[in-house]
Every structure is written in structure tokens, then in C-alpha cells.
Amino acid sequence: MTPDQFREAAAGCTHFLCDHHRKKLRDRFRELSESPLCDERPDNYGRGGFVEKFEREIADLLGKEAAVFMPSGTMAQPIALRIWADRANNKTIAFHPTSHLELHEHMGYRELHHLEAELLGDDSRLFTLDDLKAVEKPIGSLLIELPQREIGGQLPTWDQLRAITDYAKASGMRLHLDGARLWETQPFYGRPYREIVEAFDSVYVSFYKILRGLPGAMLAGPADFIDEARIWMRRQGGNLVVMAPNAISAKIGLDLHVHRIPDYVAKAAEIASILQEFPGVVVEPKAPPTNMMHVYLPTSAERALDACGQIAEQEKTLLFQYFAQSERGTKSEIWIGEAALDVAAERWRELFGQFVGFIEKE
Secondary structure (H helix, E strand, O other): OOHHHHHHHHHOOOEEOOEOOOOOHHHHHHHHHOOHHHHOOOOEOOEOHHHHHHHHHHHHHHOOOEEEEEOOHHHHHHHHHHHHHHHHOOOEEEEOOOOHHHHOOOOHHHHOOOOEEEEOOOOOOOOOHHHHHOOOOOOOEEEEEOOEHHHOOEOOOHHHHHHHHHHHHHOOOEEEEEEOOHHHHHHHHOOOHHHHOOOOOEEEEEOOOOOOOOOOEEEEEOHHHHHHHHHHHHHOOOOOOOOHHHHHHHHHHHHHHHHHHHHHHHHHHHHHHHHOOOOOOEEEOOOOOOOEEEEEEOOOHHHHHHHHHHHHHHHOEEOOOOOEEEOOEEEEEEEEOHHHHOOOHHHHHHHHHHHHHHHHOO
8 A cells, every 4th residue: 555545545534543533624713713712802923812811821820920822842942942041151952862852853953043962861761860960061951851752752750850850950950841742741740730840940832732723832931031032933933923813723722632631641551551462562651651652563664554554444443643664663653632532442452453463464
């Protein structure tokens, strides 16, 4: 099955393991236009209207003085690190080797903001306090991602996290949280969001991932820090003339999904358990702390795509969204949203059995 044929088969599915229920763009725009929040006057370059109210709401939720709505985390996070670097007169930042800044932003932190990175630990596990202590040069800012997406959504324990943040603060580092998927961490830590992020000087959260809003992010921190971040956003062309549609979409997603995240996390644990019943299938982490996991399959990416496509055609159910070849076998990523809740555990077990049966025929 070719990739185009796979996409065609996926488009005909009615049930999905990953993601939320599929919506056409027209339906998403209708949902947005019907929100009473659209009756408010629009903002002007992010000032006034609903955008300011939403910034206040997220700042309060995270226990920070202020927040600014931005187009993306790719803009928000380097800005945060640049501000802290300037204030500390130290351009050295530290983060995990699989940080989004390192893998997916064409080194924007270096090319635009002239920051220098120290990579902590290796790309197969969470970095530890010992990894941080092993860095010999002074670190101006430390970025921690919760959860760590590229290694399957892993999270440090609360005690491990506190040990790292306590050491960083005692060493004079500024702490920034890559909270793109922060919303999914609350069931694991069992604490309100403001307590989870309390140790961090600045926090970024995303609204288009698990919340499925239109593109948008929030950067939160001290009031003077946010004032400076607004200037940097303007310098980089992110201060759009009207930001309300994206912010309203973010609010709709927040209200719709945050209270259901414990259900998504519980379903992910169920799915991980079922997958590990099949010989040769490896799930990482074995017991997912969030609604995300990585799956490694004992077959080629081409064969996995073919098997998944056949099930999509026959059962109108999409098990996996993509496959990639890795050193550990064929890899895919699962993240659980509302769509998976509609299907009982036994049905998922049956479908995975069909999938494994297909790949074993090679």
C-alpha cells in the first residue's frame, strides 16, 4: 500500500485510536462562530477584548503574574530563553537532546538569539540531576519539558523534578517549562497546575495539541518579563492585528478537554496493557504516565503501513497515524483523545490481533 493509498483509507475511517473525533474545517469554524465569546469586541494587536481576559485566565490557572498569547511555541520559547539570557548575562541554555528547540526549529535559538545549548543526558531517557551537575560551565537557563514527547511522554517523579528544580535555583539558573503538553501531566502528579509549575520562572503551554484549538500558545511569567516578551513578539512579526479567533478556539478546547484528560490517561494505560500482550510489541513507557506512548513493532515500516491500511479499509478504524524506521524497529506514536473512548477494550484487543496477524504473514 502506498502512502497515498494509506491516507485515502484513513480518510474513510469512522473510529480512531489516536486524536479526537475528526471535524471538517467548516465545522470547526462554525463551532467558533457560534461561541458567545465572538460577541465581544475584537482585540487590537492582542490588546483588549477576549484575548486580554484569556491571558488573565491562564496566568491565574498557572499561578503567574501575567501571560501573553502568541502564535506558536516556536516563537514563545526562544523569546523566553533570550530574555532570561540577557538578564543573567549568560547565553548558555540547557535542555534534553530531544527538545523541540534542538530537533524541529532549525536552530532558531542559536541563529536568531545567539544562545548556546548544553544537551543534558542522552536521547533515550529523561535527563537526571547528575546529568545537570556534570555540566562544567555556568548555565543561565534550564528548560524542562513536561512530558517529554520524543521519548514517549515520560515524566520524572515529583521528587526527581523537585530535586532538579531546587538545584537549578540554588545554582542561579532561570527555569523555563516547555509545557506544550502540560495539560496531560495533572493526573500523574495529582496536583493543580499552579503547583506543578510553581518552581518555574516562565511557562509555555500549547492550545492546538490535546486541546485541538487553532494555532496558539501562551507564555506566562512575571509581569515585567511578559512586557518584554510582547516587544520580542512584535520584533518577530507575531503581534497579529486580531488574535481573538485563535484565542477563542483555545478557550473552547480548554473547556472541552481539560476535565476529560484523566479519562484519556486511563484509556492510554488500558491500550498500553493490551499492546504488550502481543509478542514482539514494545511500548515505551510500559506504564504511560500520560495519555501518550511510543510503540515499536517487529516489522518494517512498509509492512506496518500495509497492515494498518488494510484494517482501515476493512474495519473503518485507524490504529496508527504513521510509521517510521528506527534502531529499535518500526516506531509509531499513540496519543489518546476522546475518539478512543468510544471503543471498548476487547474491540481494541481484537483489532490489534488482526494487525499483528497481518504483519506476521510477511
